[in-house]
Amino acid sequence: MEARLLALGLDNAGKTTLLKCLSGEDITNIVPTQGFVLKSMLRADFKLIFWDISGQRALRPYWRNYFLRIDALIYVVDCVDRRRIIEAGEELMQILEEEKLEKVPLLVFANKQDSVFALPANEVPTRLLQQ
């Protein structure tokens, strides 16, 4: 069995860190992703293929190039960066308008909950939707 997952979210949200954590890699020296990184993880007889895409504003128009044949979408939100929560919401809304993603399950990952300044995870959906 094989599943293709796409990680999206604003720059600095923590996509690369999350994926490296999942694959048990060192997370001490993570740099902003340039373009995209393809990551493969084998779990028992299950293969997970992750597309880790840059969240930099200039590269966001390219997100849609990865929407084909995706089994799930993980949208990572930096809960400490309250200033950009509306921007994160706007980008998410644009993604959800894509026909190719119509039937694709979405996980919104309320990241950086270890920080005392983080917006609590249960408040994230409402804040993302406020425009």
Ligand SMILES: Nc1nc2c(ncn2[C@@H]2O[C@H](COP(=O)(O)OP(=O)(O)OP(=O)(O)O)[C@@H](O)[C@H]2O)c(=O)[nH]1
């Ligand atoms: N406190 C805290 N910091 C985190 C967490 N996850 C990521 N970070 C930090 O957030 C910064 C950005 O992490 P990245 O994983 O590079 O973010 P990204 O979403 O891949 O960013 P781009 O590749 O530029 O799109 C780094 O300094 C990480 O150490 C978290 O759960 N808690």
Ligand SMILES: [Mg+2]
């Ligand atoms: Mg990255």
